[in-house]
Amino acid sequence: MARIVVLGAGVSGHTAALHARRKLGREHEVIVVSPNSQWNWIPSNIWVGVGKMTAKEVTFPLAPVYARQHVEFHQAKAVALYPEGDEHEPAGFVEIEYTDEARRGTTGRLTYDHLINATGPRLRFDLTPGLGPEGNSLSVCTSGHATQAAAALQDAIALMKAGKRQTLVVGMGHGACTCEGAAFEYVFNVDHTLREAGVRDLARVVYLSNEHELGDFGVGGMSFHMHGRDVTSEQWMTNLFAERGIEVLLQAHVTEVAPGVVHYEQIDGTVGSLVFDFAMLLPPFRGVGLPVYDRVGADIGDRLFAPSGFMKVDADYRVKPYEEWSAADWPSTYESPLYPNVFGVGIAFAPPHAISKPYQTPSGAPVAPAPPRTGMPSGTQGKVVAQTIIDRITSGDPTTTHAASMAKMGAACIASIGTGLRKGAAATITMSPIVPDRERFPDTGRDPHFTFGEIGLAGHWLKRLLHTLFIYKAKARPGWWLIPE
Amino acid sequence: MVRRDPTATVEGFEARRRASVFHQALRFVVLNLKILKLTRHHG
Ligand SMILES: Cc1cc2nc3c(=O)[nH]c(=O)nc-3n(C[C@H](O)[C@H](O)[C@H](O)COP(=O)(O)OP(=O)(O)OC[C@H]3O[C@@H](n4cnc5c(N)ncnc54)[C@H](O)[C@@H]3O)c2cc1C
Numbered sequence: 001m002a003r004i005v006v007l008g009a010g011v012s013g014h015t016a017a018l019h020a021r022r023k024l025g026r027e028h029e030v031i032v033v034s035p036n037s038q039w040n041w042i043p044s045n046i047w048v049g050v051g052k053m054t055a056k057e058v059t060f061p062l063a064p065v066y067a068r069q070h071v072e073f074h075q076a077k078a079v080a081l082y083p084e085g086d087e088h089e090p091a092g093f094v095e096i097e098y099t100d101e102a103r104r105g106t107t108g109r110l111t112y113d114h115l116i117n118a119t120g121p122r123l124r125f126d127l128t129p130g131l132g133p134e135g136n137s138l139s140v141c142t143s144g145h146a147t148q149a150a151a152a153l154q155d156a157i158a159l160m161k162a163g164k165r166q167t168l169v170v171g172m173g174h175g176a177c178t179c180e181g182a183a184f185e186y187v188f189n190v191d192h193t194l195r196e197a198g199v200r201d202l203a204r205v206v207y208l209s210n211e212h213e214l215g216d217f218g219v220g221g222m223s224f225h226m227h228g229r230d231v232t233s234e235q236w237m238t239n240l241f242a243e244r245g246i247e248v249l250l251q252a253h254v255t256e257v258a259p260g261v262v263h264y265e266q267i268d269g270t271v272g273s274l275v276f277d278f279a280m281l282l283p284p285f286r287g288v289g290l291p292v293y294d295r296v297g298a299d300i301g302d303r304l305f306a307p308s309g310f311m312k313v314d315a316d317y318r319v320k321p322y323e324e325w326s327a328a329d330w331p332s333t334y335e336s337p338l339y340p341n342v343f344g345v346g347i348a349f350a351p352p353h354a355i356s357k358p359y360q361t362p363s364g365a366p367v368a369p370a371p372p373r374t375g376m377p378s379g380t381q382g383k384v385v386a387q388t389i390i391d392r393i394t395s396g397d398p399t400t401t402h403a404a405s406m407a408k409m410g411a412a413c414i415a416s417i418g419t420g421l422r423k424g425a426a427a428t429i430t431m432s433p434i435v436p437d438r439e440r441f442p443d444t445g446r447d448p449h450f451t452f453g454e455i456g457l458a459g460h461w462l463k464r465l466l467h468t469l470f471i472y473k474a475k476a477r478p479g480w481w482l483i484p485e
Numbered sequence: 486m487v488r489r490d491p492t493a494t495v496e497g498f499e500a501r502r503r504a505s506v507f508h509q510a511l512r513f514v515v516l517n518l519k520i521l522k523l524t525r526h527h528g
Contacts (some may be wrong), residue, residue, distance in 0.1 A: 411523075413521045456504065462520075
């Protein structure tokens, strides 16, 4: 009998738990530990943030799904890791603290044979003074944040209907943020909502980002070959922003969000501020970074986790200049080099470096988009790690591994730019590989057959379909495993 | 405000956006197939 403990019930952890449960007999245990009682389809938070969906439509309770699937669920957060056990317990275990009403604050221990760390991002609003819903700006990272943002947007629209001009700022709240695609989607959905409300002429909409150029998206931009010519994502996005009249402020690190004013610094040394009525600025992501102890109780956290709190896996973490970054630096098995029965997947694993070229301001602040780990790679990583564990359990061979490097796999990003069955639109972007590989693809680093972009109503329909499909899959409805990650 | 970046070569994208609902339905099928193919392609 083997026991798999999965920390985190987001895209990667939930996928890993469901696949492991489906393939392993009941004599083996699959346990999920996650502090939230609800599952959240995060990509649709964008639509919650403009009032087109409710929080209820993008979430559902996890406990009934896990009960039906025979997965043991602990509504709790992991607080410490003992991969070697301790003097009383020979097996590795994780210390957890319950977050449900009945047991809030009580602690427990879960031993494991295999551990998957899928704890996702820690939203570090605190790295920029005044950033976030507890400060002076809004967020769409959780369905609760998005609900708040939608209410603030409605307030701004009401003021515009009364004839008052408003400035709306959307973007990245720190120079080292990731997830530019989400901010891009949100700014276009805000624009779309303002047009629908008939108040667009009274709004100044500004996109503020750490990207070096539009269309970078933290992956160094893309190049598409279409109709006999090359088009870059920068050209495409520049056109789109100009057409919608959205102002653009790039290469920026936000230094502070004061009430109604965002202060920033750019890589050319410009120091500026922007007065706003509404600001949705994403926070930088860091890892959850648990304390880790060896058998005798010595703190070995820095051996398992990077200083960012992300977990070190089978990547090449040697510090190198941008020019020497290589596709081979990226991990493929997500196994901890220290403990082969411990894995880090999704946003929780430490990337070896960024994908986009990093810059900094003259005062030394980073203006360096962190590499995105979107839904498709996060789900795929969860699945391959589950497959590795399943094979190790069923074959008894501890060396078996399945692999999925971001320098080999592709990703699709369907970025909504407005909703509506007839009036909606989305930019569908695919790339392969996610991390450019200039040895295999010397021109652009990516396979031109799998790297394309197009915009239109069809993309919106696809985005809407994915919302339904992924919630269906996450609810583990019949045939869920046939839906790809 | 410049309405369009004159250096952008995006006629293909523009045409698709403005296409008829029938054309969009076809694109929907093509996009689904392309993404499905991508999910099966790991380099
Ligand atoms: C606004 C927004 C829009 C996005 N849109 C898209 C999109 O359109 N397409 C796309 O592909 N991707 C999108 N993404 C990215 C996508 O959401 C992530 O790729 C994905 O959620 C990452 O999965 P994960 O499992 O690593 O982390 P998460 O899904 O965040 O899951 C982490 C889990 O760990 C749990 N956890 C946290 N701390 C602990 C702890 N101490 N112990 C145990 N559990 C813990 C959390 O509660 C959560 O359940 C978007 C992200 C944002 C923020």
